Amino acid sequence: MSITFAGRRFPRPSFRRTSALAFAGVLLAVTVPLVSLGTAQPAAALGNGLALTPQMGFNDWNAYGCNVSESLIKSTAQAMHTNGMQAAGYSYVNIDDCWMTHSRDSGGHLVPDPAKFPDGIKGTADYVHSLGLKLGIYEDAGTATCAGYPGSLGHETTDAQSFASWGVDYLKYDNCNNTGVPAQTRYTAMRDALAATGRSILFSLCNWGQENVWTWGAGVGNSWRTTGDISPSFSSMLSIFHSNVGLASYAGPGHWNDPDMLEVGNGSLTATENRTEFSLWAEMAAPLIAGTNIPSASSDTLSVLTNSRVIAVDQDPLGKQGTMVSSSGGLDVLAKPLANGDVSVALFNETGSTATITTTAAAIGKTGASAYTLTDLWSGASSTTSGTISASVPAHGTVMYRVAGGTSSGGGTSVTGELHAVGAGKCLDVPDSTTTAGTQVEIWSCNGGANQTWTHSTSNQLTVYSGSSQMCLDAYDNQTTPGTKVEIWPCNGQRNQQWTVNSNGTVTGVQSGLCLDVTGAATADGTLAQLWTCNGGGNQQWTLG
Known part of the structure; x- marks a missing residue:
């Protein structure tokens, strides 16, 4: 949702905040040796058995705003069913704001707008389910949604029961008009209401990264937004990347940092920038929620969204979020350990000019081999190296390798x-x-x-x-x-x-x-x-x- 609120999403007074983007181009060189020093304690997860890998799907807001309808959701689901997205792992078709009437009924229930959803949410869900997909819906942890429709604050039990009876599989829960009630209190109330329905409903917290949600989100939801809203520009994507990349220790199976929906195919993003966003989101084990016009998506957009090699990094069952290995002058190296012992490496060029980015097998946690195999996850080409990992990376571009061979330290354990x-x-x-x-x-x-x-x-x-x-x-x-x-x-x-x-x-x-x-x-x-x-x-x- 497009929300304006003062300041960043951190608790410090405004004079103590510094935007990550403000210093993105002047970072000092940092190298983190990824050696095994101990065993990390797993975070306490929600325990509903959902999102053991980051959720994948579609949400209508970025492309359509309030212009949501049953026909739009059905046509999108049908397109995902036939264009390769469903086969690639996208399973949720999510309705955002503006799906309901402006008033509850006499019994206090939410009412789907009959003009937009003539078959109701249940009829829409039935169609989506018939394709083997799942349906998501939107509500707000306040008195009204961001677009001014009835919110769920104080109505959690009633609304959760409605969602379950309609066959909803996913709830995106926003943060507008929250009357100052602490987020953890409001989101926990809906968590408990969803659990009481007996239906498996993935719970996506959308409180814009406020109140250090990453420190408590794992016990409340399956994912939590770590930032404000993304927009379809490189500068927005870059700022959100910097805010999200440092939070890896809070993510894992069933509980993920969410840097917001994908803008692949939208706005001013170039083909190179589309690949970069998809690469970085996969490297950070982020939910992959497409936010573009799916029925009309270009072949280039679909080729990005359905790249099986990159998706495999995001969906790796080890559930580790990638971390920054080094960053110097806008040239970033990220590493993500994978379940089979491989390591995914992203070489990201934030700058406006082509640059060579270099790291080593040792720096990403690989040892014990005279040669390592590098698979370029965008081209599919394979090569070998004795230890140096390097590429010429275009402006705003990302080169992604899967590194095999030798032994892995686990990508840097706590x-x-x-x-x-x-x-x-x-x-x-x-x-x-x-x-x-x-x-x-x-x-x-x-x-x-x-x-x-x-x-x-x-x-x-x-x-x-x-x-x-x-x-x-x-x-x-x-x-x-x-x-x-x-x-x-x-x-x-x-x-x-x-x-x-x-x-x-x-x-x-x-x-x-x-x-x-x-x-x-x-x-x-x-x-x-x-x-x-x-x-x-x-x-x-x-x-x-």
């Missing part, structure tokens, strides 16, 4: 333990075990407490505590100057919360390139931590585990 300050012989510590955002961290005698237990995630966050209390190590106010304080803050995926644990013992901030430093090389309990220019000193040496 490690949990104390973060030891080598020079002081102490541990990185949250003072007094507080959970207050903005508290500067310090060193303290190691004691094994939860306030000294840190997890370096596959998305390069350093987290402390767990569940609703989880906090991230954060460079204050997105600052990148020596002396910037290092604090705890609710995890939000921004680059000032991403850290590289380097093989030389340093811990560097992805955004700043500066080292995690014990102030003044002091060794006393309570000495504060900060960012400082890397200098090889013992007060910048750390071990995790």
Whole structure:
């Protein structure tokens, strides 16, 4: 939905926000060695057995807005049935806003607009089901939908029962007109109402990435939007990519980060940019929800949407979201471990000129072979390499390889333990075990407490505590100057919360390139931590585990 709301989707005051796009072109070079350091704890998933791989389907909003109808949904379903999309894995045909009348009936039930849906939602669902596809519908966790139709806030039980009785298989649940009620409360109410119907209904949370939804979404829905709405332009896609790519540790089978619907085939996106969006969404294990005019889609658009090699990366049963291996000057390398031991690599050129992007098998977590096989997932061509992975990538383009051979470290697993300050012989510590955002961290005698237990995630966050209390190590106010304080803050995926644990013992901030430093090389309990220019000193040496 096209929603205007103030600011970004993060909890900080506006003066502490920095758009990911604002620094996309000036990122410092970062290399993350993807070595196996421990075992990640699986996130608690919703447990409804749905979306064990990211959901695939269609939604009408991006192409049609409020002009939804039974005939549109049926013609789209029929096209998907015959044009190769259904065979490629697309299974949901989703109705967005404006499908109902402006008033509930005398019994408090939602009423499908009889002019738009003469056979009702059930009749439409029956037709979609007859093709072997599934039907999705839209509602809102507020008093009204974004287009002004009745919302479900306070009507969750009634509306869930209606959806189930109509044969609905998927609910996209929006966030307009929410009256300030906390999102988790509103979305959990609908989760419970859907469960009570006894029907399997995939639950897609659409609260625009607000209230750190990724930290609680896994127990509430099958996917959650991590950003505001996408639009059919490269700049919109790029901004959303940067907001979503750092949240890999929260995704997995049954619970996925959702960077919004695909714009492939829409607006000003070029053929190269269409392939890039599809590549990046697959690499990030995102839901693949097509948002274009399917019956009239060009052969080029369909060839992107039905690329089986790229879809296999998105739908890989291991369920890992790809992470950024390196990023320098708008040249990005992402790696995604796959269930059979292969690794998918995306070489993404954000810039306006053709550029060569290079990484290595070791950097993406591959070892133990004299030669590796590279399969280009767009051309299908195969080649071999002794370790270098490189391609000339056009402006705004992405080259995707599937890398086979040798052994895989799993694409970078999380490690949990104390973060030891080598020079002081102490541990990185949250003072007094507080959970207050903005508290500067310090060193303290190691004691094994939860306030000294840190997890370096596959998305390069350093987290402390767990569940609703989880906090991230954060460079204050997105600052990148020596002396910037290092604090705890609710995890939000921004680059000032991403850290590289380097093989030389340093811990560097992805955004700043500066080292995690014990102030003044002091060794006393309570000495504060900060960012400082890397200098090889013992007060910048750390071990995790």
